[in-house]
Amino acid sequence: MAPLKASSAKITLPYPLYACDFDPANSTKLVVGGGGGASRTGVGNKITVLDASNPEKLVEVADIELSKEEDNPTSLATGLNHLVYAGVNASPQDIKNGENSHFRIYDISLEHEKNVQPNVREETKLRLFSGVEKDSYQRITRLAKPLVSKSQLGAITTGLAKRSEIALFETQPSGAPKKRGSLACKAEAVDVDIIQVEEESHLLAYCEDHDIFLTEITPKTDISESECIPITPLTSGGKPKTATLRALRWLTKDHLITLSNRYRNTGVVLEIVKITPRKFRPARTVKSIRLPKYITKATGLCIVNLNNATSCINTQNETQFVIAVAGHNRSISLFTIDFKLDAEGFKPSDITPLFTFEDVHPLQITGISFSNVTPCSDTVKVSSTSQVLRLCSVGISNTVVVHTLPIFSAPCEDSNNRGLDPRYFIVKPCGTGVLRRAALSISVILVVVIAIIIQALLEIRGEVPLYLGAREHVPARWQEAIVRNIPQVSMTMLRPTFTITRTVIPISTETGINVDSTSSVLLEDLMKKFVAGENHGLDGVVVLSGEGEHIKAILHRQDGGAEQTKDSETPIGSTWEDLSEAQKLIWIDRLKELGELPEDFPAIVFKGVLFGEVIAAGAVDDS
Numbered sequence: 001m002a003p004l005k006a007s008s009a010k011i012t013l014p015y016p017l018y019a020c021d022f023d024p025a026n027s028t029k030l031v032v033g034g035g036g037g038a039s040r041t042g043v044g045n046k047i048t049v050l051d052a053s054n055p056e057k058l059v060e061v062a063d064i065e066l067s068k069e070e071d072n073p074t075s076l077a078t079g080l081n082h083l084v085y086a087g088v089n090a091s092p093q094d095i096k097n098g099e100n101s102h103f104r105i106y107d108i109s110l111e112h113e114k115n116v117q118p119n120v121r122e123e124t125k126l127r128l129f130s131g132v133e134k135d136s137y138q139r140i141t142r143l144a145k146p147l148v149s150k151s152q153l154g155a156i157t158t159g160l161a162k163r164s165e166i167a168l169f170e171t172q173p174s175g176a177p178k179k180r181g182s183l184a185c186k187a188e189a190v191d192v193d194i195i196q197v198e199e200e201s202h203l204l205a206y207c208e209d210h211d212i213f214l215t216e217i218t219p220k221t222d223i224s225e226s227e228c229i230p231i232t233p234l235t236s237g238g239k240p241k242t243a244t245l246r247a248l249r250w251l252t253k254d255h256l257i258t259l260s261n262r263y264r265n266t267g268v269v270l271e272i273v274k275i276t277p278r279k280f281r282p283a284r285t286v287k288s289i290r291l292p293k294y295i296t297k298a299t300g301l302c303i304v305n306l307n308n309a310t311s312c313i314n315t316q317n318e319t320q321f322v323i324a325v326a327g328h329n330r331s332i333s334l335f336t337i338d339f340k341l342d343a344e345g346f347k348p349s350d351i352t353p354l355f356t357f358e359d360v361h362p363l364q365i366t367g368i369s370f371s372n373v374t375p376c377s378d379t380v381k382v383s384s385t386s387q388v389l390r391l392c393s394v395g396i397s398n399t400v401v402v403h404t405l406p407i408f409s410a411p412c413e414d415s416n417n418r419g420l421d422p423r424y425f426i427v428k429p430c431g432t433g434v435l436r437r438a439a440l441s442i443s444v445i446l447v448v449v450i451a452i453i454i455q456a457l458l459e460i461r462g463e464v465p466l467y468l469g470a471r472e473h474v475p476a477r478w479q480e481a482i483v484r485n486i487p488q489v490s491m492t493m494l495r496p497t498f499t500i501t502r503t504v505i506p507i508s509t510e511t512g513i514n515v516d517s518t519s520s521v522l523l524e525d526l527m528k529k530f531v532a533g534e535n536h537g538l539d540g541v542v543v544l545s546g547e548g549e550h551i552k553a554i555l556h557r558q559d560g561g562a563e564q565t566k567d568s569e570t571p572i573g574s575t576w577e578d579l580s581e582a583q584k585l586i587w588i589d590r591l592k593e594l595g596e597l598p599e600d601f602p603a604i605v606f607k608g609v610l611f612g613e614v615i616a617a618g619a620v621d622d623s
Contacts, residue, residue: 004334004355007055007404015043017394019076019086020367023108024145027371028053030402031084031108032394033073034366035066038092045072047084047120049108052371052390055404062110064120067091073104074159075141079152079171082109083123087138087156095134101125102138103156103169105176124176128167129158136161143171144194144202145305153180153202153217157189164188166206168223181223183215191301195250205256207245212256212283214275243269247301251321252339252346255286259301259325267291268298270325270335272348289351291325291333300326304370304389306407306424317341320425322354322405324391326365332357332393332403338429354427357403361395368393373407373424387424457482573610587611 015035023029030050036043045066051059066073071089078084084106090099104125110118129136139159143152152171158164166189168180185206192206194217202217217223243260251257256273272287291298307319323335333356338349371390389405409422456470460479471479579587 009056009058010401011058012398015046016396016398018366019073020369020392020394021076021078022371023078024080024372030392031078032400033076035072037072038070044068047073052402062118062120074137077141077143079143081171081173084108085141087141089137098132100132101127103128126176129165130182133161140192142192144196147196153194155192155194157192183223190245191247193249195253197253207248209244246298249303259298261297265297268295270351287348287351295327297328298325299328299365300368302368302370306373322426324368326368330359330361330365332360336427360393360401361397361399363395363397365393365395573612579611
């Protein structure tokens with residue numbers, strides 16, 4: 001992964017944390033929430049505002065103490081109107097009485113009166129879900145990022161409810177939001193996200209364990225009547241059990257990114273899914289990446305578009321996303337995706353690993369969130385580092401950690417759009433991946449060429465079966481040079497070995513060359529010992545003769561005198577070239593039967609060997 005110069009700040013609060021979000025209008029203002037719930041543990045429930053402007057220090061600015069009789073905040077989202085929308089269940093007694101004002105709104109503008117200590121103020125509370133259940137709570141709170149600074153569409157989902165539901169609302173400058181209907185789900189929504197595609201049109205996506213559902217939301221459309229079409233992402237084996245969806249987010253109106261935990265927590269996969277919302281055609285996975293094997297399960301996902309949607313996507317036609325994945329091992333992995341517009345629409349780059357923060361919290365991570373990136377009003381020079389991206393994470397260990405990441409700017413590369421707002425990136429874009437594909441192609445070609453050369457050399461040496469027919473195309477003198485000059489030891493590991501399973505008669509008492517019947521040897525090495533007397537300083541001719549079930553090898557010394565064997569003063573036999581075709585076939589079959597000749601072993605090893613008369617297998621010896 002690429003090196004990343006990041007600063008981090010950490011603070012410990014007196015309560016466990018479950019949710020966090022940055023103020024979209026002020027990336028230095030961070031809101032966190034949590035607590036001990038409706039219990040007698042003594043741990044209170046709070047929402048705290050932190051100042052994250054210092055990369056190395058977090059400062060508490062304001063907070064609000066919530067009732068200990070009620071539940072702790074389980075989810076929250078901060079709007080452009082400086083209001084925090086949170087899920088806080090009412091007291092058990094109120095729920096028992098059929099009342100649960102689970103949807104809470106808090107004002108964090110911190111500018112109520114001068115010379116007064118800043119605080120967080122509760123604006124209102126109400127119920128958006130259609131029913132009240134004992135164990136149900138507001139599990140997810142999500143706000144759409146608007147194309148223009150107007151009201152935002154939001155969605156909340158139930159958790160642990162017998163009747164799962166998604167409720168929609170529209171934010172107002174102050175006070176209670178406008179209700180936009182609700183959607184009944186067959187199963188609990190694992191995650192939900194909304195994207196604005198036109199001024200008053202949105203797309204909502206939510207997922208269950210193995211399916212993704214879409215619905216279109218317009219001012220004239222009642223969400224309860226909208227048709228939801230299931231979209232199953234591609235998974236290995238085509239079986240839903242291979243992966244369980246954990247989270248999803250909109251990248252563009254045609255692309256979703258999904259986070260999945262593989263079957264039985266055997267790994268984590270990020271996938272970019274391309275859809276056609278207008279027609280609700282089947283989706284397909286266009287990019288995917290598997291996280292390192294030590295991350296067996298993911299617990300959270302967040303993304304950020306580094307460029308303003310209107311100035312970058314619509315005019316500069318390119319942008320970069322940063323993705324953060326929280327793992328069960330308390331790590332946070334960062335990835336980047338580049339989008340660029342061409343004739344066929346927006347196309348994503350590969351999902352590129354950026355960096356991994358290890359052991360971010362002492363205990364499990366419960367929430368992660370990115371800050372927004374606001375374009376500078378002044379002219380920004382290329383490679384300027386005047387902007388930063390903040391990543392917040394919270395855990396049940398009462399800890400808040402903010403990583404501050406530098407981001408850079410560059411003018412738009414499109415000549416038609418020069419002089420417009422610069423685009424921001426955290427790492428230099430990889431473009432369309434042409435260079436990577438070219439490098440991969442060249443590497444593959446080199447590997448194939450090297451493999452062909454090695455195969456040709458081994459064929460010329462007669463050490464492998466013939467596939468390329470190198471002997472027919474390489475000149476004879478080159479073949480002789482290859483056989484003579486290439487060290488034998490360099491090819492040893494590539495040659496087949498076999499075990500001598502028959503007794504080999506000792507050549508003579510003078511030579512001292514004996515081969516154990518269970519030794520694993522190379523036939524060519526054995527022939528070299530017979531022919532050249534390697535490592536023994538011997539010189540002679542080997543005669544092979546077939547007698548019964550044995551192959552008898554006799555060495556005839558050529559230096560004369562007393563060292564010549566008694567078996568024969570003159571070697572009797574024929575060279576391999578002088579043997580008849582019938583005798584050659586008999587010898588080959590005989591050696592193979594006795595386990596002394598591998599398949600397709602070359603005849604070149606028989607140079608300097610004389611062959612005696614041998615009887616074919618099955619012939620009867622009258623003597």
